[in-house]
Amino acid sequence: MKTTICLAGVLALALAAPGIASAQNNGRGHDNHGEDRGKGRGHDGHDNRGPDDRGRGHDDRGGGDRGNGRGQDRGPGRDDHGGGRQHARGPDIERQVEREVRAITGDVDRRRVVVDDRGPVLVLRREPDRGLIAGCPPGLARKHNGCLPPGQAKRIARARYDYLWDRRDDGYVYRYDDGYLYRMNQQGSLLGYLPVLGGALGLGNAWPAQYAYQPAPRYYVDYYRLNDRYDYRYADGVLYGLDPKTQAIGQVAALLTGQQWNVGQAMPTGYDVYNVPYAYRNQYADGPDRWYRYNDGYVYQVDPTTRLIQTAIQLLT
């Protein structure tokens, strides 16, 4: 019974693919950036990420006059995760943000910095379970208590750097073997698996059939200057480029933290050091009344006292 519950939970998390969250919505649509988001390039098991699902989520961001129907797309409608729906910003906060945006745009060089006043800030999330796939990996038969009988799990090698694979203190055991990370219970029964960067998700490998992903949003294509040679997709903190003909991984394009930065909410922990890219340091320098921090293609303005995020700033040339 316990195993059944665990498997069900894993399955639910696996189906909850890496998604896009909106950290800020100024509500002016996104006419020139939204067309190719979320076009349902997901695998068969996740057909709810296609265009038909666009706009189902993110209806809880307040400000009914902001509108989001002019073609802007926060992606694939896979936004039914708790983290991505933390947009409890009322109209007051939204107006405050817009005032701040105007104040900043008055100071910056518009040729180099575009403050996001056209649509939502898109944040590629990192799922707590990283899209773990329930069940048995290819080549292993399902047993009554998992994919391996107790004890046999020892065949899966212990990695040199154990922390690389251990996932916090969640009571499970994680081991790596031959391109996959395996999650087991304390008795050694296999509960799920995950393809990992450099392993099953290494250069030249075909995308694992059951592994969920998110098509790269336009903003990230623009920011990271991704070319047309590959189809780009996001999973577990990584932007991959896939050969459109072979579907093999041809490039690891960028690493992302997947941390949630939502305007009006507290800055995530782990950004104590000023880290703004060189080119923007003159414009976004820390001061006594405002901090600036970079994360995944955006600079965020933060109140040093409350640590609340005040503004999200796009960095597109």
Add this chain to the structure above:
Amino acid sequence: MRSIMRRALAPVAALTLVACSGGDDGKTAGAEAARPSSENLAVALKGEGDLDTLESVTTNSGLASVLEGVGPYTVFAPTNAAFTAGGDLTGEAAKAEAAALLRAHIVPGALTRQDIRAAIDRAGAGGAKMRTMADGMLTFTRDGETIVVTGPDGATARLTGDEELASNGVLQPLDGVLLKPAAPAT
């Protein structure tokens, strides 16, 4: 050695760097912008003889293209000697481990030592924290003038040598690996 040559060939940039980082007194960050070289992180890594092993690990992991990209990232770069305890991560069978280890040594954005020192001074005894691309936390503290980095499992290392300001981030040489090797399998 090659990095020294590069700096020698770029006196203007070097002078600017000296001017900007002089004093390193923990002032408010940002206004005194650092001046990076025109080389990206991948090129800077190749140019550092004491980071040969990390370069091989990076190539093996398939992440060299990340260090050639827009970024920016700061790479806490274990020197050659730092890799002796963890085994070989440059072989075919260690590609995933190499990628995971590299992610655990990269943080978002450009962090200069001046920035890190300023953050430590603000943070006090608990140290300043930065999240890695492996979703772990690095903690920065000071031991005199030396910056000490502690990894998520308690492994510690010190910043060593000179930082390299690349076009898409910063290389911060480190005298250790920020993860503890696991005990041998039983």
